[in-house]
Amino acid sequence: MTPSASSGGSSLPSGFAVFITFPDLLFIFEFVFGGLVWILIASSHVPIPLVQGWVMFTSVFCFTVTTLLLFLYVIGAHGNRTSWITLDAGYHCTASLLYFGASVLEALAAIELQEGFTYKYYHENISAVVFSFVVTLLYMVHAVFSLIRWKSS
Template identity: 55%
Template structure:
């Protein structure tokens, strides 16, 4: 896609699902939901670390679904502050998810040495999958924030 498609104002209605930066809400929700499910279903040997991962996945999921619903409903029409809000939300989510992905990777690394005898291999694989999806969610949020910054700059 060309750069010109990312510099249009915020779409509304179902056009949200066709515009380049805003279509990224779908993989954000998918990967974030998978992180949420995987961390919630796994054993939690280090509650403070995985508690942050759980908070980030739930917070970003709710934030993304709320923004998506508001954009589809068209509540942002007539206000220029929504583009700024979009940038702030996407950058905050990217930063939060990066920290959560690093903490989940560290937790999985620690689990592999000290807690593996108490966990089954399937539970360990759940943590590995949570790490992978957390980094994928981070990547999608970073890409979305970059395109949101381009839209903000052009508005």
């Protein structure tokens, strides 16, 4: 990568610059809201266990990988290699697709839960659906800007 390309904003930040650059700032929100989805799914009652398993897998997988990437970016493990920009874009595209599928499945499970379950369980699932779609939106925005960064690198 040439010095002019790295100064043009097409490189990944290192250290605490991760917390002030966009779209990398979204890591914090993905971490927090992804953790909320994980907690809500773990505590909720879903009539279809396979749906709960898939949503749980998605939330735990994305939470773990997001935490790992955030840590690696903060310690500067990526250097100035463009392969990390490709990894970042690929991961956020994959995560947004996984979360979109999980959000739709969780919404369908919440609709099924509307009849025959208690008020508390229904609202836990509705909260999980809302936060799941929020995380989906965060990952999609991060993916779009990561793809823009990837294209300009």
